[in-house]
Amino acid sequence: MAGEEAVFSIGALAKATGCKVETIRYYERIGLLPAPARTGSGYRAYSPAHRDRLSFIRRSRDLGFPLEDIREMLRLSDDRERPCAEIDEIARGHLGEVKRKIADLKALGAELDSMISQCRHGAVSDCGIIGALSPEAGGRRGRSQLGNSP
């Protein structure tokens, strides 16, 4: 029961982790997933360690971590004795980003909402949406043309 040395083809690894084959090759190219052994005919042969690492990457990506953050977390996690404060820091940083994005999107959604509510459903020349997006610049108003389509 000691050595199960299962081997995955790239397709099998893709299935096991939910990544696409091209994405796996891409991760190898950018040095995020170590290059696996090759079969005689040049096929990639992945180990369970590869699968675990790729699953980690995939789950982190699902949580929106950028690849560089993931790279750093993997690097940090290589030293099992190291305190995990740095990893914590990356995660907190990312959470901060996510919260800022939510706030931004909410403000944006509110603006869109009010813009849409101004639409009288008439002609474009009277459209509240176009009006809201157009510049009021300098006092002339209402009949400015955005025109000159290229």
Place this chain on the structure above:
Amino acid sequence: MAGEEAVFSIGALAKATGCKVETIRYYERIGLLPAPARTGSGYRAYSPAHRDRLSFIRRSRDLGFPLEDIREMLRLSDDRERPCAEIDEIARGHLGEVKRKIADLKALGAELDSMISQCRHGAVSDCGIIGALSPEAGGRRGRSQLGNSP
């Protein structure tokens, strides 16, 4: 008071609209902003109509509209008699996108939050964050290595 035919250099236009010079050239390249007249020495010479159109683009971008949506809205707004239902539709579509993104990010933030709260601030080998990101796959647990750093 009839014909103010002010002309903007690309730098002046950038200042007037809050776009960067390179971005303006990019918009011209992709056909979003019509190519302006040129001076004798080849400098771009923009009209107020260009400024208005670019302001429209800029405000729409700030609201997160993709360039193709903006292109379409500009096209639609060229016909002033057209009913604005289509523009309304684009805006509503975009609002829907924004709302979906907010929901996604909220779910994500909650996951991150709970992940971070599991961190015991000990060593990496015991880190709740790494644990939450790592696969539990198939019963073996706790001491799996993500390793083999490239």
Place this chain on the structure above:
DNA sequence: ATGGACCCTGTAGCCGCTACAGGGTCAACG
């Protein structure tokens, strides 16, 4: 006449993939 601010074109890079093109290999079926 000289310096620095502006302008020009063209190209390459950013992120995180995705989609080809143009081949080689392997396993199952007849």
Place this chain on the structure above:
DNA sequence: CGTTGACCCTGTAGCGGCTACAGGGTCCAT
């Protein structure tokens, strides 16, 4: 044994929306 079709390989280019050069030309004030 041959043929199909699913898989695999490399390499390159594209997406969106810019941004950043490099390597020049022009304009205006001093």
